[in-house]
Structure formats: C-alpha cells, structure tokens
C-alpha cells in the first residue's frame with residue numbers, strides 16, 4: 644500500500660474521524676519525525692499532533708490515545724525495544740499503527756497495522772527515505788481529516804528535493820573539507836536553526852557529533868538563542884547555523900547577524916543559497932530539514948575522516964548493559 648492508500652484505509656475505519664496523530668521513535672528516527680509534527684502544528688486546525696521519545700510514550704501514554712488515533716512508529720533497525728514497546732502500547736489502546744523500518748524482519752512489524760519498508764543509503768531518492776515518507780503521511784492525514792490546500796505543491800516539492808540535494812552536496816563538499824580541517828581539534832559545537840529543521844539541529848548534536856564523534860554538542864533554537872545561550876558567544880566557540888527558507892528565516896538571520904558581530908567560528912548552511920527556493924512558497928519550509936540532513940551528513944563525513952574517528956565507532960551502544 645502506498646501512503647495515500649494507507650491513510651484512506653485508516654480514514655475509512657475511523658467513523659468519528661481521526662483526531663490525533665502521534666509520532667514515536669528514538670534518536671535519529673525521532674528526529675526524522677520532527678518536520679511532520681511541525682507541519683501539523685503549523686497547518687492543522689483540528690488534527691492534534693504529538694512527538695514522543697518512545698520510552699516516554701510507553702511510560703506516560705497520552706490520555707487522548709485511542710481508536711481515533713494514528714500512531715506512527717519509526718525504527719531503522721526495527722528492533723529498538725522502546726519503539727517496539729510503544730507500538731504494542733498503541734495497539735493495546737486500539738490506535739491505528741503505522742510502522743516504518745529498513746529491516747523486513749523487524750519486531751516492530753508485529754504491532755504495525757500498516758508498514759513501510761523504506762529505502763536507505765546514498766543512492767536512494769530522499770522521497771523514499773523515512774523523513775519524507777512520514778511527512779507525506781502527515782500531509783495525507785491532514786488532507787483526509789480537514790483538507791489541505793497545498794497537496795499538489797507538496798507533491799511537486801517531493802519530486803524536486805532530491806535533485807536540489809544532489810546539487811547541494813556537490814556545492815558544499817569543498818566547504819565541508821575546509822570546515823573539517825579548520826575545526827578538527829574542537830571539542831564542542833552549538834547547532835542553531837528554527838522551524839521544521841530544529842529536530843535536525845538536535846539530531847546533528849546528539850547523533851552525529853555526540854554519538855558518532857564523541858564530541859560535545861547542543862542544539863539551540865534560533866529564536867531561543869537570544870534568551871540565554873547567546874551569552875556564551877565568543878571568538879573561540881564554534882557555531883553551525885542552518886538558515887531555513889520560509890517563514891522562520893528571519894529568526895535564523897537574526898542569529899547570523901549577531902554571530903557575525905561577536906563570534907568568529909561560524910559555519911553557515913543556507914537552504915536558499917543551496918537552491919531550495921524553486922519549491923513553492925507555501926510548502927518550501929517543510930523541505931528545509933530534508934535538505935539539511937543530507938548536507939550535514941557531508942560535513943560529518945568530512946569531520947570523521949580528518950579526525951580519524953569512523954562514524955560507526957561506539958564504546959557503549961550495543962556493547963554494555965543500559
């Protein structure tokens with residue numbers, strides 16, 4: 644079943660109408676759901692959206708959860724215990740579950756009413772990766788529940804974004820190498836952005852830098868920067884600023900203006916400069932994170948190489964009890 648068919652099927656079963664959708668996962672998979680939560684919170688008049696790290700969902704189930712709910716669970720490996728348990732809890736409450744994984748043997752599939760075995764890797768089109776599939780699920784859900792005026796524009800964006808990414812990756816490759824050389828001995832980074840992309844600032848900090856490079860990092864929302872964090876700004880501290888195209892661009896530009904004045908180690912990744920502007924204004928902001936994820940992967944690979952710290956190296960994950 645494709646995205647449209649899955650949502651139609653659930654819509655057909657929920658007589659009183661789907662009233663909420665929960666996005667549940669851990670780590671990188673959770674981060675891939677953030678744009679969808681942002682999309683629904685921004686565009687829905689009635690449909691309620693929630694984003695949960697899986698273990699919190701299991702331990703503090705939302706009271707609204709029930710037969711009118713859709714719960715989307717994503718797990719790349721498909722066997723993360725917290726995510727598998729979350730799908731089970733959702734099913735026990737009568738919710739309609741959609742599981743996404745890259746593993747056809749995934750335990751997650753046992754409690755998924757509908758499932759997507761998604762593509763992964765450098766050669767795949769991003770529209771077949773989990774972030775875009777989940778976003779498409781959110782768009783379809785909104786459309787069946789209350790109508791969404793920009794479905795066609797969104798679909799066009801989905802067809803366009805992979806080409807923008809391929810071009811963008813080439814564009815930033817030399818910059819990423821310079822960045823990696825320049826910052827190879829840094830031990831802490833702050834990652835700033837806003838809007839639909841904020842999840843990927845968090846993801847770059849916790850997965851790419853902390854987990855995969857054992858570096859200290861924190862994400863800061865560009866809007867929050869001026870409400871505390873900017874006090875640490877100096878010429879020694881590195882910042883990575885992802886500037887969105889769309890409504891929240893102004894927040895990122897405000898951070899940029901400040902950093903240009905008081906910081907020196909600032910790496911800017913600007914979606915507009917990378918060509919995202921060809922996507923329609925009404926939907927472009929939801930595609931920023933899809934672009935940024937692929938672009939920051941170029942940076943993390945460059946960093947891993949010069950630091951001689953392969954992205955797969957772990958000392959605790961999957962090695963000790965936790």
Ligand SMILES: N[C@@H]1[C@@H](O)[C@H](O)[C@@H](COP(=O)(O)O)O[C@@H]1O
Nearest residue numbers: 669670671672718719720721723
């Ligand atoms: N860095 C990894 C993530 O990349 C992964 O997404 C998450 C959950 O794993 P899975 O998606 O297999 O459930 O664990 C860690 O956080």
